[in-house]
Amino acid sequence: MTRHVIARCLxxxxxxxxxxxxxxxxxxxxxxxxxxWAGCLVGGEGSxxxxxxAARLLGLGDEVPETVTVxxxxxxxxxxxxxxxxxxxxxxxxxxxxxxxxxxxxxxxDTVLDLCDRSDREDVVGWVAAAVQRxxxxxxRLRRRLDARDRVRHRRLIASLVEDVAVxxxxxxxxxxxxxxxxxxxxxxxxxxxxxxxxxxxxxxKYDPYALLVxxxxxxxxxxxxxxRDMRRDNTHVLLGRMTLRYGHADVLAHPCAMASEVADxxxxxxxxxxxxxxxxxxRSAG
Numbered sequence: 341m342t343r344h345v346i347a348r349c350l351x352x353x354x355x356x357x358x359x360x361x362x363x364x365x366x367x368x369x370x371x372x373x374x375x376x377w378a379g380c381l382v383g384g385e386g387s388x389x390x391x392x393x394a395a396r397l398l399g400l401g402d403e404v405p406e407t408v409t410v411x412x413x414x415x416x417x418x419x420x421x422x423x424x425x426x427x428x429x430x431x432x433x434x435x436x437x438x439x440x441x442x443x444x445x446x447x448x449x450d451t452v453l454d455l456c457d458r459s460d461r462e463d464v465v466g467w468v469a470a471a472v473q474r475x476x477x478x479x480x481r482l483r484r485r486l487d488a489r490d491r492v493r494h495r496r497l498i499a500s501l502v503e504d505v506a507v508x509x510x511x512x513x514x515x516x517x518x519x520x521x522x523x524x525x526x527x528x529x530x531x532x533x534x535x536x537x538x539x540x541x542x543x544x545x546k547y548d549p550y551a552l553l554v555x556x557x558x559x560x561x562x563x564x565x566x567x568x569r570d571m572r573r574d575n576t577h578v579l580l581g582r583m584t585l586r587y588g589h590a591d592v593l594a595h596p597c598a599m600a601s602e603v604a605d606x607x608x609x610x611x612x613x614x615x616x617x618x619x620x621x622x623x624r625s626a627g
Contacts, residue, residue, distance in 0.1 A: 359422075372396065372404050377443040379410040379425040386413040388439025390428065391458075394451045397441065400470055411435070411446060434489060448477045449485035457493045464494050465512045468501040472510055479506035508532025513556045514544060516592045517599075525600035526617035528607065530554065538580050541573040550610035553577055554603060555586045583610075597622050 341349075346363070349355040355363040358378045364370050370378060376397065380387045388394075391409035395401035407426050414432040421427060435450040446454065452471050456464045471477050483502045486492060501515060509515045509532055522530065522545075530545035536553065545554040555570070574584045585606065591599055597619065604616035 372408075373443065375424055376408050376445075379408045379427075380439075380443050382425065383410045383412050383427060384416065386416075386438065387411065387444070389443055389445040390451065391426075391454055394445040395455060397443070397445045398448055398451060398476060399474060400448060400451060400467070400476060411439075436485065436488070447485075449482050452477070452482065453485060453489060453492060453498070456498055459494075461494065461497060462512075464497055465501060465515055468498060468505065469509075469511050469515060472505040479503075508534075511556075513589055513592050516596070517545065517554070517556055517587075520596040520619075520621075521592065521600045521603065524596065524619035524621075525604065526614065527600060527604060528612060528614065536577060536580060536582055539573075539576055541576060543573075543577070543584075547607060547610075550607050550612055551582045552603075552606055552610055553582050553584045555584055556592065557586060557588045597625065 346355065350357065350363075353367050355365065356367050358364050358370055358374070359382060362378050362381050364374060364378075372393075376389045376393055380389065388411050389397060389408060390411040392401060392403060392405040393408040396404060407421075408424065409426045409428060412427055412429045414430050416429060435446055435454075437447070439445055440447070445451070448471055452467050455467050459467065468482070471482065472479065479502045483499070486495065486498055486502065492498065504515045504518055507518070507529075509518045514532065518532075521527070528547060528550075530547045532545055533542050534546050535542055536546060536548075543553045544556045547553070555574070557570070570586070574586070577584055583606065585603060587599055600616055600619075604612075608615075
C-alpha cells in the first residue's frame with residue numbers, strides 16, 4: 341500500500357493509527373490482543389509478550405493488564421514506553437527458546453517464574469498453583485526451568501510448591517492444608533484430587549484406609565449451583581460409606597491446628613493407630 345492509499349484509508353475510517361507505521365482496521369480502539377501484537381511489531385523481530393500480559397494470553401491469569409510487557413531480544417535498545425507498552429530487554433539465557441503463539445509470548449514456565457519474581461509469597465503460591473491446576477504445565481517442567489535460572493526470587497518457596505503440586509495439591513488452599521495441617525501435625529498422607537471407588541466426583545483429600553474425605557472450599561465455586569453440587573457430592577459419599585469434613589479458607593489459614601485436631605480425632609475413630617504431633621503454632625498457643 342502506498343502512502344496515498346494509507347492516507348485515504350485513514351481519512352475514510354477504514355484504518356486507524358495505533359502507533360507510527362502500525363495501523364488497525366476500523367476506528368475502534370485496539371483490543372488487548374491487538375495491543376500485544378502491536379507491541380511485538382514495535383519491538384521488532386524476536387520480541388515477545390511477557391509478564392501479566394503473557395499470563396493473560398496463556399490462560400494463566402484472568403486480569404487484563406493496563407500495560408503490555410514486551411520482552412526485547414538481548415542487545416536490542418529498549419524503546420520509550422508510552423503507557424500502553426513496557427519494553428524490557430532480556431538477559432541472555434534467562435528464558436527458554438523463542439516466543440511462540442500469536443502474538444508470540446514467553447512460555448508458561450518462564451511466565452510463572454517472571455511473575456513470582458515480582459510477587460509476594462501469597463501470590464507466588466497462587467501463580468504456581470494456577471499453572472498446574474489449569475493444566476498449563478507440569479511440576480517437572482516447572483522444576484526444570486527453575487533449576488535452569490541462576491537468579492530467582494523465592495527460589496526455595498517455589499521449589500517447595502513444585503513438590504507440593506507434584507503430590508496432587510493444585511490450589512493455594514490445598515497447598516496450605518498439605519503443609520500447615522497434614523504435614524505439620526504428622527497426619528497420614530492423603531491422596532489428592534482422586535475419585536473414591538464408586539463415585540464420579542473428585543475429592544480434595546482422600547484418606548482411603550479410614551473412609552474419610554476432606555473437602556477444601558476456595559473463595560469461588562461453592563455458592564449457588566456450586567453449593568448444591570457440593571451437597572450432592574457429600575451425600576453420594578455418605579451413601580458409599582465415607583464421611584466428609586469440609587473446611588474453608590478461614591479455617592485453613594487461621595485455624596490449622598484446630599483443623600488438624602478434628603481430622604486426627606476422626607481418623608483415630610476410624611482406625612488410625614497414630615497420634616497427631618504438635619507444631620510450632622500449637623506450642624505458641626499453649627504458651
